[in-house]
Amino acid sequence: MKYFIFLLLIGLQSDSVLAEDWKETLLLHHSKNITGVNAQCANDTETWLHSLDILTEVSAECILTKKCTKKEEKLLEENFYALEQLDSFGKFPSSGLFEIPLIFDGSYQECERISGKKYETNYCYVILIPGKNSSHCHVSKSGDLTPTTVFFRSAVCMPNSCDQTEISNVINQIADIPFTVCGSHCSRYPVKKDSAFWGFSAFMIVMISIAILATSVDYILETISSEEEKKEKKNLALRILLSFSLWTNAELILSVKEQKPGFIKCLDCIRFLSMLWVVSGHTVSTIMFPGIKYSSKHRSEMLFSDVLLPITTFTKHFWNHLLLNAFVSVDTFFLLSGIVVAYLFFKQRPKKSQILSPITWTLFYVHRYLRLTPPYMIFLGFYIVYSEYIQGPVAAVGLNAGIYAVESCKKTWWRNLLYINNFGDSTQACYGITWYLAVDTQLYLVAPIVLIALWFSFIWGAVAVAAGCVGSIITVYVLYAEYHLPADQFGKGSLINFGKMLYQKPWIRCTPYLIGLLVGYGIAVFGKRRVRLHWALSVVGWLIALGIASACLFSTNEYDKGAIWTDFEKATYYNFSRFLWAIAVSWVIVANHMGWGGPINNFMSHPLWQPLGRLSYCAYIVHFFLIDFYTNINDSPMHYYSTFQVWIYYAVPITIIAYIFAFFWSCLFEIPTLKLEKMLIEAILGVGNGRASGKVGDVAKLEIKSENPLQVKRMEDVEIVRIEEKLPSDFNMKL
Structure with a gap:
């Protein structure tokens, strides 16, 4: 000194x-x-x-x-x-x-x-x-x-x-x-430890203790038991306990194996790459506009949050539109969701009695709710209780907007529980990214209309899909004519109305989902018919898909530089960019599945993508929280210099951390929920133990297989197979 x-x-x-x-x-x-x-x-x-x-x-x-x-x-x-x-x-x-x-x-x-x-x-x-x-x-x-x-x-x-x-x-x-x-x-402010803090902390301690106990018991049984003893049926209490074994659950997540013929192998790669895209988009918005991601309350206060010149010129750089229009990754997940719902449903070849049975559709909805909600709502509790302890310079420069986000969650969490959080006052929404779970669930509610129509006739199903797409397109034109909305979230116009009327509404976002239902049906019914395609035609198909995708991403280049578009032009772009993007991604999936992908298919269908695909749902849920955590460990707010800098220094590390966090979250809550839900349905309907018969048994078997990504083959071994069939509809993801 x-x-x-x-x-x-x-x-x-x-x-x-x-x-x-x-x-x-x-x-x-x-x-x-x-x-x-x-x-x-x-x-x-x-x-x-x-x-x-x-x-x-x-x-x-x-x-x-x-x-x-x-x-x-x-x-x-x-x-x-x-x-x-x-x-x-x-x-x-x-x-x-x-x-x-x-x-x-x-x-x-x-x-x-x-x-x-x-x-x-x-x-x-x-x-x-x-x-x-x-x-x-x-x-x-x-x-x-x-x-x-x-x-x-x-x-x-x-x-x-x-x-x-x-x-x-x-x-x-x-x-x-x-x-x-x-x-x-x-950067530091007092946080009151209320009853919610102590109650949730106690819950987490109990769950972690159960997981440790279950893992220890599982390891001991695996070590000392003979092969015959392992095959013996375990009592119910032990089976419930072993559902929480980190040992078994980790093995299920990390297993890498060659998938069975007929499985759509490239989906895991698409999920992971889209997830990386999502994190990149959210990271850029955090750097430029901290606070906006929490609540529209701060829009007037948080115009910009960095050096002004690089931010205002961000939209003028051609390649930056890969992030400016990263919103199409949302449509990718809607498409995947529709594809797998239809694919798994029709792959089971349901009978007419099953299609017309109310039990089928009751389980269709109940199963979906039970398998998605626990890991989602438990993390929402985690976010409400602990996010205020993420304090630092980034939180301060963002006007501590996270405080308001938590207060909103305490008031409106029940809307998330009912999957209606995309309606109502968007400034009071809880954990903003979860609007996608709501929209995807709402689309799932109406999916049986198309599924039933497709079962009776492809023509009927195609008409239902076309009607939904046309209705959505007309609605967009009407809204643009009435409210003069921007073409994207960086254009001139009311961003609040853009989000409230377009971005978060199921009747606007349904187009890729409906296309996905049609594509999933086609793959399930016709996918085994290997059609030979001349390599030249295959190359042309890939080039057309690339051209369509590029047009969707870069068409707003002049608009974002300041060019004036009419309401009709903006509505046309918004409508057909999402529609054509879904078509382009559908080609990628179908071409790879049919063997027209060559080296692209070899890359996208590699088994190493499987663990990343399985973790995508939990990774999506937790990543928004982790952006705050990661950015606040620095001693100053982030500054934007280039897109590559943001991607390397922030997006990639945050994605890695998100998947690590998701691994433990899935082991603790997602997979145990799936196992317990499987036991519950089988216990109620007697599926798998011989008590059920006739139509009820057939319906139960259909429903358990139709959407469950972790299918239990033998409950006495708690052996989950076909884990690779985890659904994109379960990996509800949003930009």
Whole structure:
């Protein structure tokens, strides 16, 4: 420390940087008592400013005398924390001024390091409005900010005894800057441990304990039991316990094997690549617009959150449309969902009695709800209870919008439970990405209309699909004519109406799903008929699919640069980009399945994709939470430099972490739920133990096989087979 102070004093020997000149350079003035804050906040701030005064006076004396006494050295050392605290502030103006920086970062780690030396400190971002004593901002008692415009945020390191409003008052009084501080948001804030916290924490401890016990029992039985003993039927209690065995569940997830003939092998690869695309899109939105992903409440406050010039020119770069239009990955998952629902249903060759039985469709819905809801709702509880503990500079620069998201979840979680969270006030939606689970479930509700029509006649089914697609297309044209919506989420127009009327509504998003039902039916019924296709025709097919996909991704290039499109043109793009994207991806799936893919099929159908495909559902659920976690472990907010930088430094690591987290979440909750649900249905209907007969037994067997991705072949061994048939409808994914 003494050596550092010596170097500091050497650097201050210029006559232009002495005592008062130093304070002028730091833009700090302190000539009267601080008012409008609590006593502890005022006292801590006065202590800090007084320490700065001591540093100024003593260092000036040392410079003038060319030597520091022991007393002066002690004073410098005791008060040096004040300079460190000031050094952790954001520097204004910063370098790169002509790129129009919106955030002036300080040093989060430095602010944390000095905490406790004299008082606890907190790293915060203050909201700056141009003009001294500006009237363009209003701060409520709760610290909420409602400015007309927000341009800048600057880091400050302040005593923890000062709350958000008080920090604004203090900075406005002591800082001589041409801005008004309209509010502040801090990287650390108190979180109350309520009954929900203790209750959910106890639940997690119990579940982890059960998993550890089940794993131990499973390992012991596997080690000491003979082959004959392993085949003996286990009692119900033991079977239930072993459902939670991490040993067995991990083996099911990680198993890699050659799939049976007829299975659509390329789906796992498509799921994983689409998942990576989803994470990339969400990561970019987090960098550029932190806070917007939580609630529309912050749209006016969070116009941009980085260096303005690179962000405003982001849409002008051609290849950036791979992320700008990453929203089509949503349509990929809708397509996959429809394909596998129809494929698994018709692969069983259901009888007419099964098709017409109410039991079939009752189980069709009940089974879907039971197998999707537990891992989803348990994670929602995890998010509500623990997400507020993710605190850091990114949360602060995003105005701590996650707090509002959690508050919304506490009020509206029941809508997620009923899968209706895509309706109503979107600003109150719980865990925004889950709108997709709602839409996919709603489409699943009407899927039997098409399935039944297809069973009776392909023509009837095709007419039903065509009617649904035409109805959706007409609706989009009407909405664009009435509300003048943007063509995409980066165009001019009401983004709130875009999300509320188009993006999250099942009658708008149904087109890829309906196409998927038709494609799934075709693969199930005609897929075994290997049709030879000349390699030239195959290449032409792939080139056409590539051209269609490219048009869907890059057609908005001129529009996003500022070209004016009519409402008809925007509606046409929105309608047919999704429709044609589904056609292009359908070609990829059908061509690979029919053997027309060549090396592409070898890559996409490789067994190594299987574990990643199985984990996609849980990975999707958890990834949004993990974006917050990963970005807040840095000591400053992320900054956008290039798409490649975002992808390498953020999207790929977050995807890896998401799949690791998903592995444990699936072992703990998803697979045990599937096993228990299987036992329940078999116990009720007697399937698999000989008690059921006739139509009821046939219906139960059909339903258990029709959509279940983890099919139990022998319950006494808890042996789950055909794990590769995990459904995209179960991997409900959203951009």
